[in-house]
Structure formats: structure tokens, C-alpha cells
Amino acid sequence: MRRFYAILVAAGLVYMLFMFLGTIVPYGKADVADRVSAHFLAKDVNSISPTKWVEGDKQVPHSERVYGRKGFEDGSANVVTSIVVNYRSFDTLGEVTVLFASAVGVGLILGGTRRMKYGRKPNFILRVSTGILLPLIILFGIYIFVHGHLTPGGGFPGGTIIAAAVLLLYLSNEEFSLNMIVSKSLEGSMGSLYVIFGLIGLAAGGAFLFNFLPNGVVGSLFSAGVVPLVYMTIGLKVGSELSGVVAEIHEEREG
Amino acid sequence: MVYIISIILVGIGVYGLMTQKNLFKHLISLSIIDTAVNIFIVATGYVNGGKAPIYTKNFPSFAIGRFVDPLPQALVLTAIVIGVGTLAVGASLLVRVKEKHSSIDVENMKGVGE
Known part of the structure; x- marks a missing residue:
């Protein structure tokens, strides 16, 4: 009997979480340009202007060669x-x-x-x-x-x-x-x-x-x-x- | 798909917490939920066809869609280490419980008040 209730509660929780899945970004479709991560990747966090971001404009850093160059904010390849x-x-x-x-x-x-x-x-x-x-x-x-x-x-x-x-x-x-x-x-x-x-x-x-x-x-x-x-x-x-x-x-x- | 796997793992962990009587199995259930949440957080940063966020000779420059999001991975690195810490403290507490009450099964413990 206890196992039955446990299965019921666990299934209810799983169902609730499945409902929550509809509200988030689908798997594999994450837009890095929308996040700060783009600046982490391009190694220029200091160039972000906070006012522009609040107004809703994406600030995508321009792509440039990183590997083998010097002079970035952070020099680690990983x-x-x-x-x-x-x-x-x-x-x-x-x-x-x-x-x-x-x-x-x-x-x-x-x-x-x-x-x-x-x-x-x-x-x-x-x-x-x-x-x-x-x-x-x-x-x-x-x-x-x-x-x-x-x-x-x-x-x-x-x-x-x-x-x-x-x-x-x-x-x-x-x-x-x-x-x-x-x-x-x-x-x-x-x-x-x-x-x-x-x-x-x-x-x-x-x-x-x-x-x-x-x-x-x-x-x-x-x-x-x-x-x-x-x-x-x-x-x-x-x-x-x-x-x-x-x-x-x-x-x-x-x- | 990975989202579904992590949600099912949360369900398995909750089921284990509610049915098992062995305290070590409770600890393992909590650990399974921990792992499920970590998988979920890493999956939110996945980009289709994206590579691991490491600059190499073959991927020398930054472009949108080339690398997966590195920030969830960095956060999960922290979460994994803290999970190991809590698991170690919990397991060592269970060793003491076993010494004092002669069992870690909640129904066979001796000297526990009703």
C-alpha cells in the first residue's frame, strides 16, 4: 500500500515537472547570444554597457581569432x-x-x-x-x-x-x-x-x-x-x- | 530528451525516499536527485551541434552557435563538489548511527524512542 502511494506521489511530481518543461527553452535551442555567456566566451565582459542591455538590445561581441593570440581579459583556452x-x-x-x-x-x-x-x-x-x-x-x-x-x-x-x-x-x-x-x-x-x-x-x-x-x-x-x-x-x-x-x-x- | 531523463531521475529519487527503510538508501536517493538536477542545469546550456567551450587549433575563434553555454557547466562544477561534501558527512554520520543503534534500518534500530 505504501509503495502504491509512493508511486502516486512520485508520478504526480514528475507530471508537474513535465508541465513546467513547456515554459523553458527547448533542449538544444539555447541562445548563447542572449546571455552573458557570449561575453565569457569572447573574453570581453568589461565592454558590456549595462544601459543598452536593460533596454533589450542584444550585445553580441564580434567574433575574432582567440586561440594563439594575446591581449585578452583572460588567457585560458578552457x-x-x-x-x-x-x-x-x-x-x-x-x-x-x-x-x-x-x-x-x-x-x-x-x-x-x-x-x-x-x-x-x-x-x-x-x-x-x-x-x-x-x-x-x-x-x-x-x-x-x-x-x-x-x-x-x-x-x-x-x-x-x-x-x-x-x-x-x-x-x-x-x-x-x-x-x-x-x-x-x-x-x-x-x-x-x-x-x-x-x-x-x-x-x-x-x-x-x-x-x-x-x-x-x-x-x-x-x-x-x-x-x-x-x-x-x-x-x-x-x-x-x-x-x-x-x-x-x-x-x-x-x- | 535529456530533460525527460533528469525529471524521471527526480521521480526515482523521491520514490526511493518514500519507500526505503534503510537510511543509506535515503542518502543514495538524495544523491540521485542531486545528479538529476545537475544533468538538467547542464542541459539548459546545450546548443545543437555545439562543441565543448575550449579554444583549440581547430576552433580558434568565437562564433554564436559554435560552443555550448559554459556558465551552467561552471555552476554545476560547484554543485558536484558540494554534493560530494554532503555525501561524505552523511555517510560518516550513518557509521556512528550504526555503532550506536546496531542497525541503519529504521525498523530495526535499538534504543530509539517511539
């Missing part, structure tokens, strides 16, 4: 990265803070003093392949967050891949336990480094998290100013944070 770490960087600082709060919460709830033992020997294949795979996984994670402004990826996925390497170590070795002092101090120092980058931007450019380094040529590794540096700090911070969460899951309290 536009999502330029929004996350440059245009909306303060939002990302809040996001990192939320992740820090959740890592602290997991530590407070689960924090133990000694490594949990499962009492079984890990598989031979797992033990041997860990030695081969571990450097590759860590290298791949570092590649992902160093190239965050050129390819898909960035600090958050790269940090998660590094945490996956730590999880592999925990699964393959009963004796291994992460050095919490190293991981916590890395996490704290990288979080403060992000704020310090913001304060340097405030001193140099007059705005918190201002991009104070030269932008360089779009598409080269040393470009986009402060973006790769910020993504490296985010990558190391998220990696050490999620490694700490993985370590706390494998701990237990005495007695």
Missing part, C-alpha cells in the same frame, strides 16, 4: 576554467571552504586513533599492480590540474584522482596509514595560499582575486596569469583534503 577561477573566483573560494568544512565534519564524526584492520590478506594482483599503477595515477592527477586552463579538468578532478591513489594504497596494504600531519598542513597552507593570491590581487589591481600576472598567449602552458597557480593550489588542497577523508574512514577508536 572557458569553463576562466569562469570558475577568474570571473567567479570568489565563488570558488566559498566552494573550497564548504569542502574544508565537510572534511572537518567527517574528521570530527569519524576521527579515530588507529588504523582499522580487516584481517585478510589483499589479493596478489592488487598488491603487485599497486606499485605499477600508483605513480601513473598520481602523475595523471598532477597533469589534470596543471593543464586545467587548456584541457578539460582542473583542480577538483585532479585532486580527486590523487585521493583515489591514496584509497588504492589503503586497500592494498593493511599496514599503511596516511601521515595526517603532512596532509593537514598541506591542506591548510594551500587554502591560505589561495587567500594570499586574492590579497595580492587586491593590492596590485584593486579587486580581491584580481588576475595580476600577464595573460600570455591563449593556448600555451604558461598563460592565463594567475589561473594555473590557483588551480594548482586547489588541486593540492582538494587532493590532501579528500585523502584525509579516505584516511579517516579507515580509522577506528580505541576500545
Whole structure:
């Protein structure tokens, strides 16, 4: 009987949401020219005139070659990265803070003093392949967050891949336990480094998290100013944070 | 089509929240709704035939209709990270509930007041 009511309520909700679908832009027909995203893509947000937009005129930036040129507002080839770490960087600082709060919460709830033992020997294949795979996984994670402004990826996925390497170590070795002092101090120092980058931007450019380094040529590794540096700090911070969460899951309290 | 998939996933999540008695399944249901909303937000920015918003040698210049909208993707990046955080805190709370009440099934919990 309860399942029947549940199906009824869920179907009602789905029906209501289907009715709502008629009022939004159909799938695949999104008009980027109607949104600020066109200016994010063309990298000239500062040229928007607010009065013209209010009156209802679209302000479409003129198309010009971006890849391989220099002198744009933001020099990263990946536009999502330029929004996350440059245009909306303060939002990302809040996001990192939320992740820090959740890592602290997991530590407070689960924090133990000694490594949990499962009492079984890990598989031979797992033990041997860990030695081969571990450097590759860590290298791949570092590649992902160093190239965050050129390819898909960035600090958050790269940090998660590094945490996956730590999880592999925990699964393959009963004796291994992460050095919490190293991981916590890395996490704290990288979080403060992000704020310090913001304060340097405030001193140099007059705005918190201002991009104070030269932008360089779009598409080269040393470009986009402060973006790769910020993504490296985010990558190391998220990696050490999620490694700490993985370590706390494998701990237990005495007695 | 992607809109329909995300709405059906919301329905599955709500159904799971109402029928399941295992608290971990509640957490997974909330996570499914979270994923559905993320899919929906990314889908609102899709342009037919649009490429991923990354400038490369083959797509060196900006033109309307060439790239999909990057702003929903940037917002969903934030939402995914926060979803991971809430899932981690919820799962660790369930570990403590299991230790104290010997079960995470709402009907088999010991020491819970009626």
C-alpha cells in the first residue's frame, strides 16, 4: 500500500515537472547570444554597457581569432576554467571552504586513533599492480590540474584522482596509514595560499582575486596569469583534503 | 530528451525516499536527485551541434552557435563538489548511527524512542 502511494506521489511530481518543461527553452535551442555567456566566451565582459542591455538590445561581441593570440581579459583556452577561477573566483573560494568544512565534519564524526584492520590478506594482483599503477595515477592527477586552463579538468578532478591513489594504497596494504600531519598542513597552507593570491590581487589591481600576472598567449602552458597557480593550489588542497577523508574512514577508536 | 531523463531521475529519487527503510538508501536517493538536477542545469546550456567551450587549433575563434553555454557547466562544477561534501558527512554520520543503534534500518534500530 505504501509503495502504491509512493508511486502516486512520485508520478504526480514528475507530471508537474513535465508541465513546467513547456515554459523553458527547448533542449538544444539555447541562445548563447542572449546571455552573458557570449561575453565569457569572447573574453570581453568589461565592454558590456549595462544601459543598452536593460533596454533589450542584444550585445553580441564580434567574433575574432582567440586561440594563439594575446591581449585578452583572460588567457585560458578552457572557458569553463576562466569562469570558475577568474570571473567567479570568489565563488570558488566559498566552494573550497564548504569542502574544508565537510572534511572537518567527517574528521570530527569519524576521527579515530588507529588504523582499522580487516584481517585478510589483499589479493596478489592488487598488491603487485599497486606499485605499477600508483605513480601513473598520481602523475595523471598532477597533469589534470596543471593543464586545467587548456584541457578539460582542473583542480577538483585532479585532486580527486590523487585521493583515489591514496584509497588504492589503503586497500592494498593493511599496514599503511596516511601521515595526517603532512596532509593537514598541506591542506591548510594551500587554502591560505589561495587567500594570499586574492590579497595580492587586491593590492596590485584593486579587486580581491584580481588576475595580476600577464595573460600570455591563449593556448600555451604558461598563460592565463594567475589561473594555473590557483588551480594548482586547489588541486593540492582538494587532493590532501579528500585523502584525509579516505584516511579517516579507515580509522577506528580505541576500545 | 535529456530533460525527460533528469525529471524521471527526480521521480526515482523521491520514490526511493518514500519507500526505503534503510537510511543509506535515503542518502543514495538524495544523491540521485542531486545528479538529476545537475544533468538538467547542464542541459539548459546545450546548443545543437555545439562543441565543448575550449579554444583549440581547430576552433580558434568565437562564433554564436559554435560552443555550448559554459556558465551552467561552471555552476554545476560547484554543485558536484558540494554534493560530494554532503555525501561524505552523511555517510560518516550513518557509521556512528550504526555503532550506536546496531542497525541503519529504521525498523530495526535499538534504543530509539517511539
